[in-house]
Amino acid sequence: MASSVAARKLLRIARKPWSPSAALSVKRSGSKYFVEAEDPDLCRTGLGGSLFFRLFSSLGASHDSLLHCNYEENAEQRAAFSGATIAYTEDLQFVSKLLPSRIPCFRVLSELGKELGKDVPQLGRTMAQKMYEQMVTLQVLDNVFYNAQRQGRFAFYATCTGEEALNIACAAALNDTDTVFPQYREPGVLLWRGYGLQEFADHCIGNYQGHGKGRQMSIHYGSSKLHYFTISSVLGTQIPHAVGAGYSLKMENEKRCSVTFFGEGAASEGDFHGGVNFAACLEVPVLFICRNNGWAISTPASQQYRGDGIAGRGQAYGVRSIRVDGNDALAVFSAVKAARQLAVDNNEPVLLELMTYRVGHHSTSDDSTKYRDVAEIRHWTEKRDGVARFRNWLESKGWWNKTMEEQFRWYVRAEVIACLAAAEAKNKPPLADLFSDVYDSVPQNLAEQETQVREAVRKCPEVYPTDVPL
């Protein structure tokens, strides 16, 4: 067989429709043909093993030469398994549990808000001020709503205290049309995209104007208009959803990214592992943003994993990862922006671990002083708050001052309280909303059940609430 014919045949056999990026070239040395691969680990598609067998059987080579084939000349003897192409070793040695050092944490500002390094993003006054104002709004919102729950005005609330900087910085770095699949501690993304304070209040109160029509818990927001997918309480289930959205976005070819948030505790769920693995195999543009805030209700991060946190898992799945100081808004902004670009340009997932601290309790059903030191909480509030750090940076630029701070806080607080009062005054969703949207139209059995409920209400109206329209 002429060498060029053989080479073309080899290339034709090697080319598979789903790995167009596999660049192969064929070299000849005497009677042996060497296939050189750009990426030696082609075998993730099962290509390597079957390729070699077919190549050599079509050229009439013996079985022995199959075992001694090389990808490159002069390389060590390698074994082509269908799982991977790997070098042999004669040393019995286990890979160590951890790398010599943990993945370092990227930051741009010092604890006091001083610029460090060379990668400080150029935000501009308007953007920086907007970011800060939204962080403050989030703080005030959390504070008022938490207290409202304590007063019995609604059933449940969970704050994102300590993570406001992270919330807003992530939101600002994404595009408004990127699909977001949150866990429940990321209302900042909604706020950034234009979800109004009144809408937050309506949802938490559960009145008829809430977007969830009173069906989902407080803080489990959702807005299809703002591409913020309704939160489901079960941890980690949003991670594969984000991958599915990434799959859909890749088909659209619109350079949008799919983003999902989760805590370090939720990253222990099976869905995290399945989701990240899928995203890597499918090559879809997804950002996996982990808020490592140190606590999963009462379980500290030290009991949640033994490896190098969440960022340390990325490489095992073949996913690029980075660890960032989550309380450094500028660092988060830079990292998320860069990650998003990577994801969208290369159609690949990126894993980000944002290190932060959950200052507040897990929720209104929790008292964290029972399982952690009050001194620890105080330390993070007073010395390592992300909002304060960003404010210091703003003030150092001359873009913010104490008067503006006082005025803005006063204004936002009044707004939030007014919205809450207005939300409480509105009616709850009507009875028909109990039965609608279970399916696309109300089926016969549900219509019958609705009739039964109405009959019960008609018989004993005094037992039923007056703010639910019939």
Next chain:
Amino acid sequence: MALSQGIMAASVVDCCSRSWSALALGQNVGPIRWISLIVTKTRKVLTIQASTAEEPASFGPSSQKLWTPKLVTNAVATKQDAPATTGAKGGHELLLFEALREGLEEEMERDPTVVVMGEDVGHYGGSYKVTKGFAEKFGDWRALDTPIAENSFTGMAVGAAMTGLRPIIEGMNMGFLLLAYNQISNNCGMLHYTSGGQFTIPCVIRGPGGVGRQLGAEHSQRLESYFQSVPGLQMVACSTPYNAKGLMKAAIRSNNPVILFEHVLLYNLKETIPDEEYICCLEEAEMVRPGKDVTILTYSRMRHYVLQAAKTLVSKGYDPEIIDIRSLKPFDMYTIGNSVKKTHKVLIVEECMRTGGIGASLRAAIMENFFDYLDAPIGCLSSQDVPTPYSGPLEELTVVQPHQIISAVEKMLSE
């Protein structure tokens, strides 16, 4: 459409939904979504298309408008007593898994947002060859091979559905979808409701279930029992190539999440099906054999056992009415009710376990609605509450056999 035809259509399909029949009569039923309704009794197709001015918030990319009405103006509904005939003129013969494949292929050709995902559905063509040739025809992306994580790929399909695709999830065996239970119940079933109607999940979950031939306990599960309680899901079971193709197409077109139960031993069932396009109504039961002595309600593989028993029963002079309920959630109480009013005796034959099976729910539903029409307690033949054993004879003992059906009917009719 002429009002007279509208009335005929309404009388045949009134069972499906109040809003549908009202529509057929030309009334305004307020905001309703896309509806397509097909008369199946004579295999002729009568389509009524309905919509509102506004579509659901996140329903598909902008290229949507794929419902084309196909109106056969001389369609005639048969009488309620007449069976759905299988002797169609022309048509082509195929096996049930090929009918599923045909339905799936037609929908994928028609609508570019329809995708299939699951283990080995791509180049391998599916464990039961339902997606054979799809990867070559539609590409690797639309016939997607997933790694082995049922909860994750079901979750992936939910996410894809919420962003405008219509995914079909194939479970290699229905039993494996227990790993996906969380995504199916908490997300598939509930997200449309909890999001206040903002996000729809038009997905189809399908796969082979039921007791096979010595497949062992984990591969012989009847998941319809477990899923029937989940709000927001629709469940249908196919039993012949005709209804397999029709239900597959209808499920894909539905905006609700639908679980399509196939049976592992029915994939090689052969039948002649029509050449022209048709879909079956998801909420409708199928009248297999009209009769007057007793109503036998069944679905999936048991339908064929019931038909086998019916041969003997008929030769002994009995006249059973056999209905394949097809729609497991919600039940077609209209067809079932009319039958009960006629025969006054009901026997349910199912493969589910005694406790918490479809039969248990169906019994309750019939008793609640048609108690006055019953002359006898509702009989129910089901499998025992045991895991299905591997050993052949033991396995056979857990599945209802034709002779048991015959005995049960004789006993019921002799009292």
